[in-house]
Amino acid sequence: MTVNVSKIYLLDVATDGSVEAELRDAIEQAQLDDWQTKWRPALLTTLQELVRKGVPFDQWPQSWHWDWSKKTARVQGLLAFRGFSIVAQGETQGLAQVDLTKAAREANQRGKPLVYLEYLEVAPWNRPDLGNAPRLRGVGTALITAAVALSEDEGFKGRLGLHSLPQADNFYRKIGMTDLGQDAAYQNLRYFEMTSEQARAFFEKEENDET
């Protein structure tokens, strides 16, 4: 399998400077190793900290549904699927898995094929919701960008679908995706879709369009 690598840039939060990174259109063993040996211990440490600080259950950063063994097994299984990884500073910074067999639900594009983001996660040290200052910014955006680009490549005109983690709902709204409401068939996560018009706007926004 040939892996395509694109050079991208992320923001180093501490220095406000740029960091060169790789956007790879695959998840390979090296990424899974990083998940196991770097993400998982970092996350566990942070989670234990939060428990020790006595944070009430309903204020934990995410909902808690998976034990490590299930998640580990499923992450190992990512090798079998189409995905993206972002690597910078010698480490995996973000992962995403896509499914190309799903169809759109939104009224204007019902039934048309889209790229469904089955899974998207950034490394624990890049997450703003875990109490410490995040290291790199732009990883999540880059993964979504990759998914939109893939959607174009596949002839799906940039259409995208995903189930949002609760904390991420606002971000997907902000980038212009349509909120199709909570999905009872998917643990009540909100289901969002991007139409081709929204994809065009997202993908091509001018870099000098700053607030």
Next chain:
Amino acid sequence: MKLERSKEWWMARARREGDAVIGAGLLAFDPVPEERPTATAQTAAVEETRIAFGKFVNLMRRRRGFSMERLAEVADLDASELLVIEDDIHYVPEPRTVFKLAQTFEVSQRRLMQLAGLAAANDAGFRQEAVRFAARSEAVHKLTPEENSALEAFVAVLSEQDPKRVK
């Protein structure tokens, strides 16, 4: 699929992300910690006795003139956990830790487990004693005579066997 954009394009988008949390899919959820479930609503009773537990550990340690490191060494425990036990009333200690502390301080396993909130106490009298002890034992430097006698009295309570059993 190869994406080609300028550095400025990527940087602008990265900045625009701000402090947003981004994730998707059930697999992205954080896992359940591998420990006993935390109570969604701590009962006041459990908190009260746990305050007494923390104070008890604190006073027993200080009576021996031990630092937390030293107590950790002696009791074969993790010093950072001792810190949380003495300081944080929400913290639920590990059963092994309570076991080791009961051993080290030579008090009843069962009673100390009850005090730590790891076991249910059948007698309301025990909880009252715990609250009384916690209230009386305001920590200063070395143990004052008052703290000492409060501690003595409570050690006697913690050394009690099951109320039905007679010595």
